[in-house]
Amino acid sequence: MEKKNLETTYNPKTFEKRIYKDWLEKGYFTPKVNKDKKPYTIVMPPPNITGKLHMGHALDLTLQDMLIRFKRMQGYEALWLPGEDHASIATEVKVESELLKQGLVKKEMGRELFLEKVYEWSEEYREKIRDQIKKLGSSCDFTREAFTMDDNLSLAVREVFVKLYNDGLIYKGNRITNWCPKCETALSDAEIEYVEQDGFFWHFKYPLTDGSGYVVIATTRPETMLGDTAVAVHPDDERFKDIVGKTVMLPLVNREIPIVADTYVDMEFGTGVVKITPAHDPNDFHVGERHHLDMIRILDNKGTVNELGGKYQGMDRYVARKAIIKDMEALGLLEKIEAHTHNVSTHDRCGTIIEPIISKQWYVAMKTLAGPAIEAVKSGKTNFVPERFDKTYFHWLENIQDWCISRQLWWGHRIPVYYCEECGEVIASVNEPKDCPKCHSRNLREEEDVLDTWFSSALWPFSTLGWPNETEDLKYFYPTSTLVTGYDIIPFWVMRMMFSGLYNMGEVPFDTVFIHGIVRDSEGRKMSKSLGNGVDPLLTIDEYGADALRFMLISGNAPGSDIRFYPERVEAARNFANKLWNASRFVLMNIDNDLIEANKDSENYSLADRWILSKVNNLIKEVTQNFEKFELGVALAKVYDFLWNELCDWYIELVKPVFYNGTDEEKGVSYRVIRDVLLKSLKLLHPTMPFITEEIYSYLGDNETIMLAAWPESDESYIDQNIENSMSGVIEAIKGIRNLRQEMAVPSKKKSTLYILPNKGMESAFEDSKDYLLKLAYAEEIVILKEDMKDQGNVSLVTSTARLYIPLLDLVDKDKELDRLSKEKEKLLDEIDRVEKKLNNERFMAKAKEAVVEEERAKGEKYKVMLQAVNERIDALN
Numbered sequence: 025m026e027k028k029n030l031e032t033t034y035n036p037k038t039f040e041k042r043i044y045k046d047w048l049e050k051g052y053f054t055p056k057v058n059k060d061k062k063p064y065t066i067v068m069p070p071p072n073i074t075g076k077l078h079m080g081h082a083l084d085l086t087l088q089d090m091l092i093r094f095k096r097m098q099g100y101e102a103l104w105l106p107g108e109d110h111a112s113i114a115t116e117v118k119v120e121s122e123l124l125k126q127g128l129v130k131k132e133m134g135r136e137l138f139l140e141k142v143y144e145w146s147e148e149y150r151e152k153i154r155d156q157i158k159k160l161g162s163s164c165d166f167t168r169e170a171f172t173m174d175d176n177l178s179l180a181v182r183e184v185f186v187k188l189y190n191d192g193l194i195y196k197g198n199r200i201t202n203w204c205p206k207c208e209t210a211l212s213d214a215e216i217e218y219v220e221q222d223g224f225f226w227h228f229k230y231p232l233t234d235g236s237g238y239v240v241i242a243t244t245r246p247e248t249m250l251g252d253t254a255v256a257v258h259p260d261d262e263r264f265k266d267i268v269g270k271t272v273m274l275p276l277v278n279r280e281i282p283i284v285a286d287t288y289v290d291m292e293f294g295t296g297v298v299k300i301t302p303a304h305d306p307n308d309f310h311v312g313e314r315h316h317l318d319m320i321r322i323l324d325n326k327g328t329v330n331e332l333g334g335k336y337q338g339m340d341r342y343v344a345r346k347a348i349i350k351d352m353e354a355l356g357l358l359e360k361i362e363a364h365t366h367n368v369s370t371h372d373r374c375g376t377i378i379e380p381i382i383s384k385q386w387y388v389a390m391k392t393l394a395g396p397a398i399e400a401v402k403s404g405k406t407n408f409v410p411e412r413f414d415k416t417y418f419h420w421l422e423n424i425q426d427w428c429i430s431r432q433l434w435w436g437h438r439i440p441v442y443y444c445e446e447c448g449e450v451i452a453s454v455n456e457p458k459d460c461p462k463c464h465s466r467n468l469r470e471e472e473d474v475l476d477t478w479f480s481s482a483l484w485p486f487s488t489l490g491w492p493n494e495t496e497d498l499k500y501f502y503p504t505s506t507l508v509t510g511y512d513i514i515p516f517w518v519m520r521m522m523f524s525g526l527y528n529m530g531e532v533p534f535d536t537v538f539i540h541g542i543v544r545d546s547e548g549r550k551m552s553k554s555l556g557n558g559v560d561p562l563l564t565i566d567e568y569g570a571d572a573l574r575f576m577l578i579s580g581n582a583p584g585s586d587i588r589f590y591p592e593r594v595e596a597a598r599n600f601a602n603k604l605w606n607a608s609r610f611v612l613m614n615i616d617n618d619l620i621e622a623n624k625d626s627e628n629y630s631l632a633d634r635w636i637l638s639k640v641n642n643l644i645k646e647v648t649q650n651f652e653k654f655e656l657g658v659a660l661a662k663v664y665d666f667l668w669n670e671l672c673d674w675y676i677e678l679v680k681p682v683f684y685n686g687t688d689e690e691k692g693v694s695y696r697v698i699r700d701v702l703l704k705s706l707k708l709l710h711p712t713m714p715f716i717t718e719e720i721y722s723y724l725g726d727n728e729t730i731m732l733a734a735w736p737e738s739d740e741s742y743i744d745q746n747i748e749n750s751m752s753g754v755i756e757a758i759k760g761i762r763n764l765r766q767e768m769a770v771p772s773k774k775k776s777t778l779y780i781l782p783n784k785g786m787e788s789a790f791e792d793s794k795d796y797l798l799k800l801a802y803a804e805e806i807v808i809l810k811e812d813m814k815d816q817g818n819v820s821l822v823t824s825t826a827r828l829y830i831p832l833l834d835l836v837d838k839d840k841e842l843d844r845l846s847k848e849k850e851k852l853l854d855e856i857d858r859v860e861k862k863l864n865n866e867r868f869m870a871k872a873k874e875a876v877v878e879e880e881r882a883k884g885e886k887y888k889v890m891l892q893a894v895n896e897r898i899d900a901l902n
C-alpha cells in the first residue's frame with residue numbers, strides 16, 4: 025500500500041540519495057534547446073582535479089544550484105554546465121611526487137608514459153569530484169559535463185592560439201619571466217604571491233677602470249652581479265655628470281662595463297648608482313634594451329650558477345650569494361650592510377622565491393584584448409554583483425602586462441607550433457602540418473611547452489558549448505547568464521574569460537558576475553591545511569544532511585562578503601528542517617482531500633486564513649525580488665521566518681480549533697489554505713533545501729517533482745495590510761497574556777475570563793479572534809469592553825493594540841505567590857547591594873574598563889526595574 029505520510033522522524037539519510045538518483049535518472053537536470061523558452065545558463069567554475077572539494081566549493085555550488093533551481097521553476101531552460109579543470113602545474117607537481125613514492129622518476133619515464141599516468145589519475149579524481157558535487161544536491165547537467173582536456177576543448181585551445189598568432193597577438197620573445205626554480209617553469213604574474221621578508225642591502229664598491237676612484241651600488245641579490253653589464257645613473261644627477269661614458273671593472277668577474285645615463289634611475293634612492301643586470305631583472309631588461317647592453321644569464325633553470333658565473337659555477341643561488349659577499353669583503357669592496365624589509369615574489373603553489381630570468385617564452389599581447397573587456401563592463405554589458413568588484417577588474421586590466429602563456433611542463437595543452445629544422449620557419453597550426461609551407465621539408469619539430477592552465481579555462485563559457493563547432497547548444501545558450509565565483513579569482517579567470525569571449529565570440533561571455541566571499545572558520549580565520557581548521561563538507565553532509573549544510577552556507581550570506589562556518593548553525597539548520605518535517609506531517613495527517621475538493625470555491629476565510637494568505641503572497645513577492653537581486657541570504661531568511669513563526673508557530677495553532685471542531689466548510693477551507701500555503705513556501709525553500717522540500721512535496725504536491733513545479737507568483741488581491749495588522753495585534757495580545765501567566769506561575773489548566781478593551785479600529789479584529797484567544801490565551805470567556813474597567817482586582821496588560829484584564833488573582837494561590845515574590849525580592853535586593861558595593865569600590869573603579877563598569881551599571885538598573893515590578897505585585901496581592 026502506498027504510504028500516506030512522511031516517516032515519523034526527519035532523517036535525511038533515508039531520502040537524499042534516493043531523491044538525487046531519481047532526479048538524475050529522470051533527466052530533470054538536462055535542459056533542451058527550446059526556442060519557445062528563454063535559456064538561463066551558468067557554467068560551473070571547473071574545480072581543479074587535484075583534490076577534494078572544500079567548504080568554498082560547497083558555497084560556490086550551493087549558490088549556483090539555487091539560481092538554477094529558481095530559474096528552472098520560473099520556466100527557463102536552465103543549463104548548469106559542470107566540468108573539471110586539468111590544473112596543469114598543480115596536477116603535474118602532485119602526480120610527480122606521487123609517482124616518486126612508487127620509485128618512478130618523471131624525467132626517466134618520458135613524456136608519453138608520464139602523461140598516461142596523469143590521465144589515469146585524472147579519471148580517478150574526476151569521478152571523486154563528480155560524486156561530491158552530487159552529494160550536495162547540485163542539479164547540474166552531467167550529460168554535458170566537460171573537462172578542459174577533452175578533445176573538443178583542446179581543439180578550441182588550438183583554434184584560439186592559431187587565431188591569436190595569425191592576428192599578431194601571440195609572440196615568442198626574450199623576456200624576463202617569473203621563474204620558479206623548484207617547479208622549473210615560467211609563471212604568470214597572477215601566480216605570484218608577495219611575502220614580506222627581512223633582508224639586506226649590500227653596498228658594493230665597483231672601481232672605475234681609469235683608476236680615478238669607485239662607485240657604490242646597493243643590491244639585495246648580490247649573486248646577480250655576475251650578470252651585470254652596466255651601471256646606471258640619472259642623466260640629471262650632478263654628482264655623476266663626469267663619470268657617464270666611463271667604465272667600471274666589475275669585481276670578481278673582471279669584466280669592463282659601461283656607466284650609462286638612464287631616467288629609470290631614482291636619484292633619491294640609495295646611492296643614486298644602480299647595477300644593471302638585464303638577464304635577471306625586468307627593469308634592468310628594459311634599460312639593457314635601450315642601451316644595447318649584453319644580456320648575460322648566469323643562473324640555470326634550477327637556480328644554480330651556470331658556466332658564465334666563473335668560479336661560482338655549480339653553486340645554488342644562495343650559496344653563491346654568501347661566497348660573493350665573503351669575496352667582496354676580502355677584497356675590501358664591501359662598504360656596508362644595511363638591514364631592509366622588502367616584499368619578495370614567491371610561487372603561490374610551492375612558496376619558492378621567484379627568480380626573474382630571461383628566457384624565450386610565448387606571450388599574448390594584452391593591450392588590444394584588454395580594451396574591449398574594460399569597455400564591456402563600463403558600458404554595462406556585463407555587471408558585477410556587488411558592483412564594487414568592478415574596481416578589482418579594472419585595476420588588473422588597466423595595468424595588464426603581456427600574458428606569459430608557455431609553461432615548461434608536460435601535462436596540459438601542447439602549444440600548436442612546429443619549427444622547420446631546415447629553414448627555421450615557425451608554423452602555428454591547428455592540425456599537425458605534413459611539411460614546411462616554405463621549404464616543404466618534412467623535418468619539423470613540435471614545440472615542447474604546454475599552455476598556462478588558464479588559457480583553456482579562459483574559453484570555458486563557449487568551448488564547453490561546442491565551439492569552434494557551430495552547435496545548437498552554442499547558439500542557444502551563449503552568452504551565458506550568470507557567472508558565480510569568488511573574488512579571489514577575478515584576475516585569473518573572470519577577466520580572461522571576458523576578453524576571450526569578446527575576441528572569439530564577439531559577445532561578452534555572461535551578463536552578470538556574481539561574486540561571493542570565502543568560507544572562514546568560526547573565529548574568522550581562513551580555512552587552511554596548515555591551521556588544520558578546514559571542515560569537510562562531506563562529513564557535515566553525513567552528519568546533518570546536505571540540506572542543513574546548504575542552509576548554513578546561505579543563511580546570513582551577502583554578495584561579496586566572507587562567511588564564517590559555525591557547526592552549531594548547521595545543527596540549527598537541521599532543527600529547522602525537523603520542525604518543517606513535523607509540521608508537514610501534522611498537515612498530512614489532518615487534511616482531508618475530499619473536503620478540500622468539496623469546498624474548493626468557498627471564500628469563507630477566517631481571519632487567520634486571510635492573514636496567512638496575505639503573508640504568503642507578500643513573502644512570494646519579497647523572496648522573488650531578493651533572488652533577482654542575488655540576495656539569497658535575505659531570501660532564505662524571509663522563507664525561514666515565515667515557515668518557523670507565521671506558519672508553524674501561529675497559523676497551525678490558530679486553525680487547530682477548526683481542524684478539530686469546525687464545520688465541514690470551515691475545515692475544507694482551512695485544509696485548502698494550509699495545503700496551498702505550505703506548498704508555496706516549500707517551493708520558495710526548494711532552491712536552498714532541495715531534498716526535504718521534494719520529500720514533503722511527494723506526499724502533498726500535484727506534480728511529479730517540485731523541481732519542475734512552477735515558481736509561485738504573488739497574487740496581490742490577497743495582500744491586505746489591515747488584516748495583517750489585525751492578526752498581529754491579536755498575536756501580540758496572546759503572547760502578552762501567555763508571558764503574564766507564566767510569570768505568575770498560573771497553570772495552563774486554570775482558565776479565566778479575559779476582558780479586552782481594543783484600541784480604535786481593532787474592535788472587529790478581537791471580536792473575530794475570540795476562538796483563538798479562548799484556546800491560545802487560556803481564556804474561558806472573552807468579554808470585549810466598550811469602556812475602560814475600573815475594577816482594581818484585575819491584573820492588566822497594555823499592548824500596542826489593546827488593554828487586557830484578567831481576574832487572575834482568583835486563580836493563584838495567594839499565600840504561595842506572596843511567598844515566592846518575597847523570596848524573589850530578597851534575591852534582587854542582594855544583587856542590587858552587590859552591584860552598588862562594586863561601583864563604590866575605588867580600587868575596582870580605578871582598574872575596570874569602561875565597558876565593564878557600564879555593564880555593572882546596566883545590571884543594577886535592570887534589577888531595580890524588576891524589584892519595582894515585584895513590589896507592585898506584592899502590593900496588588902495584599
Ligand SMILES: [Zn+2]
Nearest residue numbers: 204207371374
Ligand atoms: Zn614552484
Ligand SMILES: [Zn+2]
Nearest residue numbers: 444447460463
Ligand atoms: Zn622550412
